[in-house]
Amino acid sequence: xxxxxxPFEQLVDGLQxxxxxxxxxxxxxxxxxILFAQADLDGVYSHGVNRFFTFLDYITNDWxxxxxxxxxxxxxxxxxxWDGRFGVGNLNAEFAMGRAIELSREFGIGCIALKxxxxxxxxxxxxxxxVEAGCIGICFTNTIANMAAWGGSEPKxxxxxxxxxxxxxxxxxxxxxxxxxxxxxxMSIAESKNEQMPFAAGFDDKGKLTTDPSTILKNRLALPVxxxxxxxxxxxxxxxxxxxxxxxxxxxxxDMGTEIGLSQVFISIDPDKLALLEWMDQKADEIINDLKSSxxxxxxxxxxxxxxSLETRNRNLKNGVPISKSLWEKIQxxxx
Numbered sequence: 001x002x003x004x005x006x007p008f009e010q011l012v013d014g015l016q017x018x019x020x021x022x023x024x025x026x027x028x029x030x031x032x033x034i035l036f037a038q039a040d041l042d043g044v045y046s047h048g049v050n051r052f053f054t055f056l057d058y059i060t061n062d063w064x065x066x067x068x069x070x071x072x073x074x075x076x077x078x079x080x081x082w083d084g085r086f087g088v089g090n091l092n093a094e095f096a097m098g099r100a101i102e103l104s105r106e107f108g109i110g111c112i113a114l115k116x117x118x119x120x121x122x123x124x125x126x127x128x129x130x131v132e133a134g135c136i137g138i139c140f141t142n143t144i145a146n147m148a149a150w151g152g153s154e155p156k157x158x159x160x161x162x163x164x165x166x167x168x169x170x171x172x173x174x175x176x177x178x179x180x181x182x183x184x185x186x187m188s189i190a191e192s193k194n195e196q197m198p199f200a201a202g203f204d205d206k207g208k209l210t211t212d213p214s215t216i217l218k219n220r221l222a223l224p225v226x227x228x229x230x231x232x233x234x235x236x237x238x239x240x241x242x243x244x245x246x247x248x249x250x251x252x253x254x255d256m257g258t259e260i261g262l263s264q265v266f267i268s269i270d271p272d273k274l275a276l277l278e279w280m281d282q283k284a285d286e287i288i289n290d291l292k293s294s295x296x297x298x299x300x301x302x303x304x305x306x307x308x309s310l311e312t313r314n315r316n317l318k319n320g321v322p323i324s325k326s327l328w329e330k331i332q333x334x335x336x
Contacts (some may be wrong), residue, residue: 004328006319011037014328015052017335022059028091028249035090035302039239039319043312046177046185047122049323053330056201063260064088064118070095073246078107081245082083084117086260093120093264097129097139100268104135108273112266119259124176124306126266127165131172136269137165142238142250144259146220147180150231153207155220158250159184160237167271168284171260174306180222187213187222241265 005013015033020026036055039048058064068087072080080099084092096112103110120141121127130137143158159180166173178184182201190197191213198208202216202223209223216222224230242249247263248256271280294302315321 002279002325003322004325005316006323006328007320008037008041008317011040011049011321011323014331014335015049018052018056018331021335022056022066024088028088031094032091035094035125036121037321038125038128040323041313042309042314043316044122044124045181045322046189046287047325049331050151050185050189051119051121052178055119056334058118058258058260063258068152070114070117078103078109078110081113081115084114086116086118087276089111089118089120089262090122090125092117093126093139093266096264096266097126097137097268100129100137100266101133101270104268104270105273108270110268111244113245113247114264114266115245117262117264119262120264121124122176123163124165124309127174127176128161128172128309129308130268131165131167131174133268134167134270134272135268136271137163138267139163139265140237140241141262141264142222142241142248142253143262145250145254146184147222147224147231147234148203149235150196150224150228153203153221155254156251157224157231157234158238158253159224160224160234160241162233162251165282167280168288169281170285170288171310172306173284173304174309175313176305177225179225179229179230179237181225182222184217184222187217191217222259231266241253252306 012033016029019029020034029196036048036052066085068085070084070092073083074081100110100112125140127137138253140162142160145155146159147157149156159178161178164175170333182197196211203221204215206212238250241263244265245263246262253261271277288304296302
């Protein structure tokens with residue numbers, strides 16, 4: 001094994017030092033570093049530190065503007081539109097979900113539409129942000145074109161991640177999914193290890209299903225989850241992101257040649273403000289307990305979305321966050 005177990009705070013400090021070296025202000029560098037490290041802490045290794053140096057490349061190319069914060073464009077009750085001004089994607093997203101939570105505290109529901117932002121890295125961070133505030137959180141983003149519309153042979157739609165997060169005392173339910181069968185981050189990790197995907201993950205040059213991540217990454221022809229259903233869901237999430245924010249749809253993001261200038265939506269629902277607390281935990285527990293009582297094949301365990309995250313988080317807080325030795329050495333060298 002090439003993995004080291006790095007204490008969470010040490011990992012954050014290392015990432016923060018690199019970000020400050022690249023010109024990010026201290027407090028913003030701290031928050032950005034935490035969001036990267038939080039993904040690995042919770043076991044989402046495909047969208048955390050694994051993407052850190054790609055993020056640094058975006059800074060070097062001036063695609064990410066380190067000092068820019070979101071600017072309010074319009075405001076009407078529960079709904080606000082903001083311009084991310086091509087700032088740091090995960091910080092913009094954290095701000096937007098925070099603002100949605102503030103609105104939901106006042107109105108019961110808050111919705112923020114954000115344009116001209118950048119990749120938010122691990123989408124689930126912002127669902128956890130909502131449930132840790134006691135709120136239901138829903139958020140989604142568009143992406144560069146990396147899937148074919150069902151029946152098509154070229155990338156026209158994005159894998160447009162969707163997060164739905166529901167607070168629950170016994171453990172929140174946090175769905176974090178892309179519209180592709182496998183996220184591009186997971187396929188990149190498999191490619192780096194010279195591994196095949198466990199199921200068909202996309203199409204080859206002749207339109208045949210393949211498990212080879214290299215072919216899929218080269219062609220940007222990931223398989224939509226649910227086949228034509230995932231293709232349709234991808235389209236409407238892209239449309240909602242662009243229409244509500246007034247920002248770019250996937251076709252315009254594609255014209256930029258890289259994944260910048262995205263459109264995103266963040267929704268928060270405050271159960272306390274809407275007087276849902278009386279039955280919310282009871283009903284949620286009934287649903288989860290029924291799910292967990294399911295019989296299964298080959299002794300497998302039925303799990304709900306997000307169930308393993310807290311287990312992994314607690315284990316990694318105790319034992320350290322698994323980081324490849326080469327990646328950790330690269331971070332340390334970059335921080336010098």
